[in-house]
Amino acid sequence: MNFKPAAVNAASEKGFAMSQMQNVERQLREMILGLEIGPGEKLTERWIEGRFGASRTPVRAALLRLETEGLVGRDGRGWTVSPINLAELEQIAVYREAVEVAALRLTCMHADGNAIDVIEAMLDSCDENTAREEWHRVGMDFHIELARLSGNEFLFKAVRDAMTRLSRARWLEVRDEAALGRAWAEHRAILAATRLGDADEAARRLSTHIVGSRDRLVTSLANDRRGLRARGFAVVAA
Amino acid sequence: MNFKPAAVNAASEKGFAMSQMQNVERQLREMILGLEIGPGEKLTERWIEGRFGASRTPVRAALLRLETEGLVGRDGRGWTVSPINLAELEQIAVYREAVEVAALRLTCMHADGNAIDVIEAMLDSCDENTAREEWHRVGMDFHIELARLSGNEFLFKAVRDAMTRLSRARWLEVRDEAALGRAWAEHRAILAATRLGDADEAARRLSTHIVGSRDRLVTSLANDRRGLRARGFAVVAA
DNA sequence: GATACCGGTTTGGTATCCCAAAATGGTATC
DNA sequence: GATACCATTTTGGGATACCAAACCGGTATC
Incomplete structure (x- = not known):
């Protein structure tokens, strides 16, 4: 099923079409910078997937981008919000x-x-x-x-x-x-x-x-x- | 079919396990830096997929990373090797x-x-x-x-x-x-x-x-x- | 009580499938 | 010959299925 409940509405900001990847990236970045997700906290792709109503493909892309910004990092196999x-x-x-x-x-x-x-x-x-x-x-x-x-x-x-x-x-x-x-x-x-x-x-x-x-x-x-x-x-x- | 023909062999370099993403990223970077793919050339995910024997998921991940290095860029919807x-x-x-x-x-x-x-x-x-x-x-x-x-x-x-x-x-x-x-x-x-x-x-x-x-x-x-x-x-x- | 072991569960890595949008190419029209 | 138009193909974005490895909880052993 390709039905996307709420995220797609949030995506169209002033009629501006945004890809899921950009959505997830932006929202996740805001949560991290706004300390809604604490430094050092573990992240799972599946949690993000559920949280933002996007599938793992854009979630994964967003994580890769945030990694280059230094906001998230790898902890062994998994993902972690970078500690202070x-x-x-x-x-x-x-x-x-x-x-x-x-x-x-x-x-x-x-x-x-x-x-x-x-x-x-x-x-x-x-x-x-x-x-x-x-x-x-x-x-x-x-x-x-x-x-x-x-x-x-x-x-x-x-x-x-x-x-x-x-x-x-x-x-x-x-x-x-x-x-x-x-x-x-x-x-x-x-x-x-x-x-x-x-x-x-x-x-x-x-x-x-x-x-x-x-x-x-x-x-x-x-x-x-x-x-x-x-x-x-x-x-x-x- | 989850069979990976040659890439998986190239991956185990001195017994060093490498993910497909790292493989594609490294090889593609070498091809770009070595000018085997010319500056300004168009890239399609499917071509890379076939070229390195990896599926599109790691290919996309590799492209996202190379994008942050400035080696590839987006040209509308597609990918382009960055021009000089x-x-x-x-x-x-x-x-x-x-x-x-x-x-x-x-x-x-x-x-x-x-x-x-x-x-x-x-x-x-x-x-x-x-x-x-x-x-x-x-x-x-x-x-x-x-x-x-x-x-x-x-x-x-x-x-x-x-x-x-x-x-x-x-x-x-x-x-x-x-x-x-x-x-x-x-x-x-x-x-x-x-x-x-x-x-x-x-x-x-x-x-x-x-x-x-x-x-x-x-x-x-x-x-x-x-x-x-x-x-x-x-x-x-x- | 600590520890080693084992089976089930979770998770990231990957392959594959679907779709809409964009590119393409051929054709008809002027 | 140039151009506008439409059918077809291609392509990137996204969703999902599957797997192996890591993780976890409980149990047995010392």
């Missing part, structure tokens, strides 16, 4: 710094005021009434969109990929209002230097921002490991 | 420079003489009697292994991925003996600076090497576009 790995987070920070700084330097060489205005507007859209989740999302998009301005597809994808991998950890981070404010100030300073085309200054500020961000993140997670463990989240030490 | 894209090659050079330099700087901070000896021995293994194909392979492995020494998995994978994407283009490049000698000299100079832990010097030489390499590559391919076209290879302009 502190050592990996530190390595990603180094990687991020390399690609983001390179992208930013490129951008500074042909800074486009309008494009920078758009990014600044993103930052402005967050105020004290904004949900924590939104701050989180905008904080990542800032880096991603900034990298996009470089015009280099590879640097852009590298940054986007790195942010995706950091996403869950950053969501788990206990962040106070002050830290968020500091981050936003740093974002604005980076933008300002970029607008002026001052590559060295922008690069320096971005590096500092990334390193500080990494330190706060790793410290927070290391301190809260007990709490995370209690929620059933696998956390691998640095 | 000059603009992309230039972007990859920028990307490479960012990640390779970052990796090299890390390596310089904890330079391991023995590890560097191993890489130098790789270079030494090439002489006037060495096949062109071997020079080609060692030239890539030099960069990959050097990146591995950084200890950063992400930088390493980024370099490996970049070299894979450059591989076919470099193989197509018309390279004279002199250019090869110059490249090897640059490799040795980079190693020497790295051995001394002179990060700035090593980084400078690596940057120069990459930029020079890019220029020669793009120029060569642009000049030879007619010849490549004649061989049935799709080449997209910068």
